Amino acid sequence: MAHLPVLVSEVVAALVTDPGGSYVDATAGEAGHSRAILSALGPQGRLLCIDRDPDAVAAARAALHDQSDRVVVREGPFSAIAELMAQEGWERADGILVDLGLRSTALDDPARGFSFRQDGPLDMRFDPRRGVSAAELLARIDEAELTRILAEGTSRASPRRLARAILA
Numbered sequence: 580m581a582h583l584p585v586l587v588s589e590v591v592a593a594l595v596t597d598p599g600g601s602y603v604d605a606t607a608g609e610a611g612h613s614r615a616i617l618s619a620l621g622p623q624g625r626l627l628c629i630d631r632d633p634d635a636v637a638a639a640r641a642a643l644h645d646q647s648d649r650v651v652v653r654e655g656p657f658s659a660i661a662e663l664m665a666q667e668g669w670e671r672a673d674g675i676l677v678d679l680g681l682r683s684t685a686l687d688d689p690a691r692g693f694s695f696r697q698d699g700p701l702d703m704r705f706d707p708r709r710g711v712s713a714a715e716l717l718a719r720i721d722e723a724e725l726t727r728i729l730a731e732g733t734s735r736a737s738p739r740r741l742a743r744a745i746l747a
Contacts, residue, residue, distance in 0.1 A: 588615070608635045
């Protein structure tokens with residue numbers, strides 16, 4: 580099942596203030612918001628789509644291939660917006676969208692390791708080619724380090740108790 584972005588019309592109405600402007604979808608995913616942004620842009624409008632997930636980049640490229648004169652799809656983290664814009668010769672953007680949710684298709688894919696509902700490798704990386712998987716991380720850290728990570732990265736109470744349960 581394809582990912583369905585939320586609040587599409589509301590996002591586009593708030594974001595696109597100049598139909599001839601330059602916009603960035605910094606978490607393009609499968610291009611749901613990107614397609615809607617493009618439909619609100621005029622012929623001079625342009626869009627830079629960014630995602631760090633190689634599967635999402637491939638999906639966005641496929642979904643937007645017919646708009647290649649107005650859109651560029653690039654792989655990278657949203658923290659590299661300025662660098663990626665500069666590489667495309669952009670000095671500024673009229674609007675930037677950053678949707679911080681996860682794609683439902685990534686959550687539903689057991690091979691990605693995000694789901695607790697389905698068996699699969701414990702990976703949990705947006706880009707499975709970079710860094711270490713969650714399984715590799717858990718194999719090499721101790722309870723104190725996992726407690727520190729959980730205390731910094733979650734609002735859950737009792738990170739030490741959670742660390743013990745995960746390691747058990």
